[in-house]
Amino acid sequence: MPAVFTVRPLVGLTVRLGADLRWSPSVLLRLGAAATGALGDDACLHVWRVSDGRRDLLAADSGHVAAAFLLGRPRPIDPEDVADWERELRAARAPDASIAALVRGWKTPRALRLDRPLAPGDHLVAEVAYPGGEPVAVAALTLPATDLVDVALLDLNP
């Protein structure tokens, strides 16, 4: 995260990464089956930052079929998260082939370019929608102060 420090002559300043200078959180947006399929049908992904009731477009993507998108710097994915995803898919009665394909897609997200870094406390809204405006999947969240925020978009028509 960008920060401003006052460095006094002679005394200097010790800056500790993660404490004085915080990481900008990264966000992993995981799409469900319907939203992943919809991207192949010309649907678009939009991510907005919401402040004071106003939406500012943060990132958008279309024309690429992907099961996950990454906002921010690449971060290692916790193997525990991957195990959770697999359990989540099994509970949804996903066939083995779909589990393998989705988990592979979620582990290899498509990186989206951001003009401004994310910050803890940011309110984000992510949506996959068809060009006509029909939404397919949505997620809304407030960013916590963690390195990687795992967000599953909810399929509106699973």
Place this chain on the structure above:
Amino acid sequence: MTRSRTLALALLAAGALGAPPAAAQGPTPVGVFFRLADPRFHTRFGAQADAVERSIADTVAVQLARRIGVVRFLANTAADYRLVLSIDRRDRASAGAFDERGIWARLESPDAPSAEIYWLGLRPADAATRPVGSAGNLRAEVATLLEHADLGLLKEKLLRNVPISHSALPWDRPVGWAIPLTHDDLCIQDMSVLRVASSVRQGAMSLARSYDAAVTGSFAVEPPVPAAARPFLRRVFTEPVDVAHRADSAAAP
């Protein structure tokens, strides 16, 4: 050898022997409609969904007409009998993301409750992440599916409830019924079996009777031809199945 092909289509013969004959007619029209009932498919086309449904109904009617001749399939046309195909989950009670999607077929008729079957699988569970595709691709997918589909279930469970005629001429020498349709009208062969449902008046009673009747030839009458029989000349003649089979066995070498 007896050639027998059971079509199991109801023929509703109005009245008993001596009932007034109907004028010549064509096969019963069946309106064909298509619905994108699964929201995933409907949402994909948004405001165009109606047009996509109509377009696929056109394709379905053409495909069915190629393979079933006993009724006349008319796409997106109001008719007493309506065949409504819809894409939906196989398990409609489920809201799971990985449910099989397929084609349901429902027959709506004026004289019976609607009947519906899950007919053909379209997208198996492991195709849940597949795009729906363009309207053209979906239409082609449905057309290919219907081209190779087993029509047995559709005929046995639904289309057998569509009468191929509401009238017939009961005849006594030989005993049977003439139907105001030709073999070509119905794409039907001799020894195909129809069901005749009739209401027979005996004394003060009106009795509901049902007979299986085999198509045995074309109706003909030695002159002079009674006026009532004229609309049925050269059209399908059927005999009660037991009579027809007995005669067929006797004729076999």
